[in-house]
Amino acid sequence: MRIAERGGRSVASRQFHEGALRVLRPHYLDQSGQVCYVMVNPGGAYLGADLFLIDVEVEAGAELLLTTQSATKVYRTPGSFAEQRMSVRLGEGSRLELLPDQLIAYREASYRQNSRISLHPTSSFVMAEVITPGWSPDGGEFKYEEVRLRNEIWIEDGNSAKLLALDNLLIRPPVNDVTGLGFMEGSSHLGSLVVVDPRVEQGLADQLHEVTRGFGAYTGVSLTATIAGTTGLVLRSLSNSTEELNTLLGACTSFLRERWYGQEPLNLRKY
Secondary structure, three states: OEEEEEOOEEEEEEOOOOOOOEEOOOEOOOOOOOEEEEEEOOOOOEOOOOEEEEEEEEOOOOEEEEEEOOOEEEOOOOOOOEEEEEEEEEOOOOEEEEEOOOEEEOOOOEEEEEEEEEEOOOOEEEEEEEEEEOOOOOOOOOOOOEEEEEEEEEEEEOOEEEEEEEEEEEEOOOOOOOOOOOOOOOOOEEEEEEEEEOOOOHHHHHHHHHHHHHOOOEEEEEEEEEEOOEEEEEEEEEEOOHHHHHHHHHHHHHHHHHHHHOOOOOOOOOO
C-alpha cells in the first residue's frame, strides 16, 4: 500500500492484496484528512509455516492510521512457526499510526514478527502493541513456545540511513522462567508503545509516564539517541489484563493525537 496526499486528504495511490490478508475500504474518522485502513485475516488465525508480508509507504505530507479488524491469533504451529514481515517507509512530513489489536499466542504456538521502519527526520511514527497468552485447557498462562518481535527503526536523511533503534523482544516460556524478576515480574501481558518524532524529548516522556500513573500496570519509559533531529521513545507496560493495557496505550496515543494534531481520542467502534 502506498498513501499519498491529494488536495488536503490522504488517499491510496497504490493498493494490492492477495492470499489470506486483506485490507478494507478506507475511512476518514474526522476532518483532518488522515485516512484509516483496516487489515483483515479472513482465515481467523496464523498457523504453522504461514508467512504474511506487509509493505506500506506513506509519501510526503500524507497521514495514515493502520489497524486490524480483531486480535491476531496464533494457534499451534507444530514443526514450524508463523511469521509476519513488515516494511514501512515514511516520507518527508508524513505520519503513520500503527495500532493493531492484541496478539494472542495460544498453546504450542511459535510466532516471529520482523519489522523494518524507515523514516524521514521530519516524519512521525506511533506504534502500539499488546501481547497476551491465549487460553489453554489446564488454565496455564505461558503455554506458547515462542514469541519473537524484532523492530529495526532507521532514519534516512538524503542518501544515508542510520539505525535509531533495534527493539528485539524474545519470550520463550519452555526455555526460561518468564514469570520472574527481570522479565514479566509476575505479569502475563505486555504492552509496548514506540514513538519516533522530532518533538520527542524528556519532557514528553515524563508526561506520558504521568498519563500511565492511574493504571495498575507496571510501566517504564526510555528514550533513544537523537539522529538528524529526531528521537525515539519506547514505553513498556506489564499487566494481567488485555483491557487495561489497551486502555493505557489508548490514553497515551490519545494524548499525542490531541497534543500534536488537535484530534479527538480514537473510537474505532470494533466491538
